[in-house]
Amino acid sequence: MFAMMPLLQRPGSGLDVIRGGCLKLQVCRNLNQISTASLDSRTCMTCRREFSSRNQLMRHLQSLGHYGEQGEENLSGIKAAEEGDGAGKEKHEQSDFANRVRRKAWELYYQDLPKFEQIKELMQTFVPYCFRTVPTSPLASLALAKLQAETVVKRPVGLDESYCDCWALAENASEEGVWTHLQAAQESGAIQRQEAASMVPVMLLKVQPHHFVADLCAAPASKTLQLLDVMNPGVRTGEVPQGLLVVNDDNWGRCATALRRTHQHANSSHLMWLCGDAREFPTLHDHSDGRVRGARKIRFDRVLCDVPCSGDGRLRRSPSGWTSWHPRYMLQMHYVQSAILKRGLTILKPQGCLVYSTCSMSPIENEAVVAAALEKFGCQVRLVAVEQWSHAQGLSTWKVPAPDFQNFRSFSKEEVDEEHEELWCRNGGPLAPTMFPPKDPEVGTVGQLRVMH
Ligand SMILES: C[S@@+](CC[C@H](N)C(=O)[O-])C[C@H]1O[C@@H](n2cnc3c(N)ncnc32)[C@H](O)[C@@H]1O
Structure with missing residues (x-):
């Protein structure tokens, strides 16, 4: 006690x-x-852009197809394989095999779940980028209006306005301007990136x-x-x-x-x-x-x-x-x-x-x-x-x-x-x-x- x-x-x-x-x-x-999280873990290794959080970096990697730290293990294997490096290729094949085994194990464990086929399909789909507008921020409505002017922003499935001011970007929102704006809005405290779930x-x-x-x-x-x-x-x-x-x-x-x-x-x-x-x-x-x-x-x-x-x-x-x-x-x-x-x-x-x-x-x-x-x-x-x-x-x-x-x-x-x-x-x-x-x-x-x- x-x-x-x-x-x-x-x-x-x-x-x-x-x-x-x-x-x-x-x-x-x-x-x-x-000490705060290292800058390296928030920087895209391809375009050298810095993000205010690791989550933002991951979103950027997903949307623009750049590879970062998370994909490095696989990427180094792929690169090595392309360049004819035998050891790298072997490493990549091993990790690929381990992933497939784990996935199989996962499927076999959950296969009896009701609606498992639907769940499996859902696992392959895109997770929309979601954020909340911050009610105490005087910039919140301005930031939202600016985003809405640049791209399609909608309510995430299952969460309407009676729950909270939660928004999701359309799947194709990959324009550079949108991400810059999102980053600025997040840094100013007008929005908070957070998944709907x-x-x-x-x-x-x-x-x-x-x-x-x-x-x-x-x-x-x-x-x-x-x-x-x-x-x-x-x-x-x-x-x-x-x-x-x-x-x-x-x-x-x-x-x-x-x-x-x-x-x-x-x-x-x-x-x-x-x-x-x-x-x-x-x-x-x-x-x-x-x-x-x-x-x-x-x-x-x-x-x-x-x-x-x-x-x-x-x-x-x-x-x-x-x-x-x-x-x-x-x-x-x-x-x-x-x-x-x-x-x-x-x-x-x-x-x-x-x-x-x-x-x-x-x-x-x-x-x-x-x-x-x-x-x-x-x-x-x-x-x-x-x-x-x-x-x-x-x-x-x-x-x-x-x-x-x-x-x-x-x-x-x-x-x-x-x-x-x-x-x-x-x-x-x-x-x-x-x-x-x-x-x-x-x-x-x-x-x-x-x-x-
Ligand atoms: C699912 S995450 C929490 C996410 C967080 N609530 C959020 O919304 O950002 C689980 C957290 O539990 C912490 N954790 C793990 N074991 C713990 C323990 N025994 N006591 C307290 N925290 C623990 C981990 O460090 C991790 O940050």
Whole structure:
């Protein structure tokens, strides 16, 4: 346990590093003291253009067919193969083969999903470039009007204006002028680039400006920025709003990038950054009444658990991501995700609301994690239906893949024997009973889960 007063961030006032047990808490208040993401990882190697974020660079690479760091492994292989370099060609063929095996493993695991053929087709399609206009920016409507004059900008599928000011560029918007304008609009704070799907968790939270909100896995802060916008609808710069946003991530490098982004926000005065493991998110105490001992524990009105995941949902956006995907990750992630969700529910106020989200389609990272939490917390928590949103019914049956993925096997709980248990142990940790569908559907109420795809 770690008790601390909520510190309000005031730009330029130094860096507090607080240690409690094995948890490092860093409340960062001066960005000059923090190294930011390297310029190389934001620069197009083909045209040498610099971007303000890596996401923007990836979008540029996709739209103009330039290759960057992400495609370098494959590109060097292709180039070497073209130039007759045997070793390079072999390397390229090996990575190509590994990608194909992983893709096959992915397909075989998910093939029983309802509408799998549709999902597969969707994975091959273009992800539109989406952005939000920033409500507090006086330049927002001007920037949008200018973009609309230059290209086709429309509402992304499934998100109309009643949700938020979210826009998507038409597929053919590859003109140089549009990208320059987008970059300028983003740098001026008029718009924020964010995928439509990434905006949904914050929208579901229905945050109010006076709320105490915890964002447990926050970097690189896309959703944090969205939360700040919702929490500061009409607040002037420098004014301290009533609510508090406590933001955490365990990766210091990603925190640094995220901090830089949030620091540029018009009003981040009620934002507190922590850098630690969300599974051990500290208990904060309210000392505003002057009491040191017996101070009230802070519970949050809203908690966002946008947890780390195996990320196969992101493969549509970046097909080169197959190299960093493996079925074993969905098993490894299950443990950390379950523990983060458990911590999130523990710090939630009665009547509060928590959103758990991943970029993965795996039931082991979604349905299984939520079912386990429902089982653990019993009648203390309930699922909230998201009827007004486009959603699919959650799965109530699924299998668990063998982590080596030899012969592309996956198992139901009944099919697992000692030999298989050992295989799992050798490849990433013991098998958790919670990875399988709960036996008693009443306990997990897993059949009622609402999953948005
Ligand atoms: C899906 S990303 C979060 C994206 C972020 N919410 C956004 O919208 O920009 C997951 C994040 O969890 C962080 N993470 C991984 N394990 C963690 C842990 N045990 N505790 C806290 N953060 C963790 C990773 O560093 C990563 O930044």
